[in-house]
Amino acid sequence: MSDQADIIIVGGGPVGATLALTLRKQGLRATLLEARAPGAAHLDQRALALSYGTRVILEKLGLWSQLAEQATAINTIHISQRGSLGRSRLRAEEHGQSALGYVLSYGNLSRVLDHALQQDNETDIRHEAEVLTITPSAEHGEVSYRQHGVTHTLTGKLVVLADGGRSLGDIPGLKRETKHYGHDALVTKVRAELAHDNIAYERFTPDGPVALLPNGPRDFSLVWTGQADAIHGLLELPDEVFLQQLHQHFGDRVGRFLQVEKRMSFPLKLSYLDPVTAPHLVVIGNAAQTMHPVAGQGFNVGLRDAWELARKIAETPAAAWGSPDMFKAYSASRKTDTKRGLLFTDFLVNLFSNDIVGLNRMRGVGLGLLDVVPFVKHRLVRKMSFGSRG
Ligand SMILES: Cc1cc2nc3c(=O)[nH]c(=O)nc-3n(C[C@H](O)[C@H](O)[C@H](O)COP(=O)(O)OP(=O)(O)OC[C@H]3O[C@@H](n4cnc5c(N)ncnc54)[C@H](O)[C@@H]3O)c2cc1C
Known part of the structure; x- marks a missing residue:
């Protein structure tokens, strides 16, 4: 036909x-x-990370009022790397936005x-x-x-x-x-000892970044990236062992991890x-x-x-x-x-994603610097929120 x-x-x-x-x-x-x-x-x-600009589009379509209740606001993004003290915090109120982004299923x-x-x-x-x-x-x-x-x-x-x-x-x-990173992302929902307080955590490790995004009143969405083999191994672990390994990998910022939902993974590529x-x-x-x-x-x-x-x-x-x-x-x-x-x-x-001697320290210094240079921070937040129009 x-x-x-x-x-x-x-x-x-x-x-x-x-x-x-x-x-x-x-x-x-x-x-x-x-x-x-x-x-x-x-x-x-699956948890989608919505930028503030996406919220604006959904508002223009008259849909945001129906979505707002189910979306969790990200008010702060905390960026750090394993093995160094340097860290940076982006806060919505410092950039004239009610949120930096949202998490929505x-x-x-x-x-x-x-x-x-x-x-x-x-x-x-x-x-x-x-x-x-x-x-x-x-x-x-x-x-x-x-x-x-x-x-x-x-x-x-x-x-x-x-x-x-x-x-x-x-x-x-x-x-x-296509560029295959040879890495997979494990995604799931976890609960930690400490409440999220609408903070999203992005932690860089030599194995790949790991992100915790506030999702719902009490939980985080986890995106844990790493070598495909290592990620497959994590999928197989009993919950208790997985939660301990996550604690070890992510550090103590939100305390111990208490619960995990179904884990799944997908290959990462550009x-x-x-x-x-x-x-x-x-x-x-x-x-x-x-x-x-x-x-x-x-x-x-x-x-x-x-x-x-x-x-x-x-x-x-x-x-x-x-x-x-x-x-x-x-x-x-x-x-x-x-x-x-x-x-x-x-x-x-x-x-x-590499461990070259000296680079770790420089990145730490870079994150620390980002934290104290408002102009650069502001540019970053605008680009992340609105793309090239930011
Ligand atoms: C397994 C997986 C997990 C992910 N997890 C996350 C995450 O945790 N956080 C995040 O921010 N992003 C995640 N992403 C990325 C995110 O899902 C995408 O950015 C987003 O879904 C893109 O939307 P889209 O409409 O372009 O494509 P899709 O959401 O993939 O939608 C494509 C649609 O096309 C339909 N379709 C496909 N083939 C055909 C066909 N031949 N004929 C007719 N219809 C067809 C499908 O059924 C589907 O409805 C993930 C992606 C994958 C693959």
């Missing part, structure tokens, strides 16, 4: 759904193809986005529709997908790929550059697309760039992709959707933000 649509979004994760909603704000309709069943993402407990965000799309009822959402191929051509983008055992073809002026980067590898005109040369196709979100979670940037850069693309689509006459000029304008608007996010996270990983 075949039919047509103006704008086709492949993937209804947080980025694809935000694009569909932002288009609706501009009075535009899209067709959204999502492989999962309705509501399947709502149980995903993927499931809760998805529920609110999906509900808003349903309420509006103007986006053509096709669930359990797994996209098999995307074929860009000079006239349009062609998408084939399977739904309930039947294969369909859909052509559109503009195809937006927002599949998280995990399903559709070989599309003519797309070339992906990946981005060489300039996309496929006509009628735009790639956004994790499908366009995947970053190390060290600075909590990845999801936020993806959301800004969606926001900016919707603006560009709205500014462009429908006849020119998918045209080279529209792509050029969109790419130009996202280039700096994306590049800075990729470079910044990669820089932090490289800077802190």
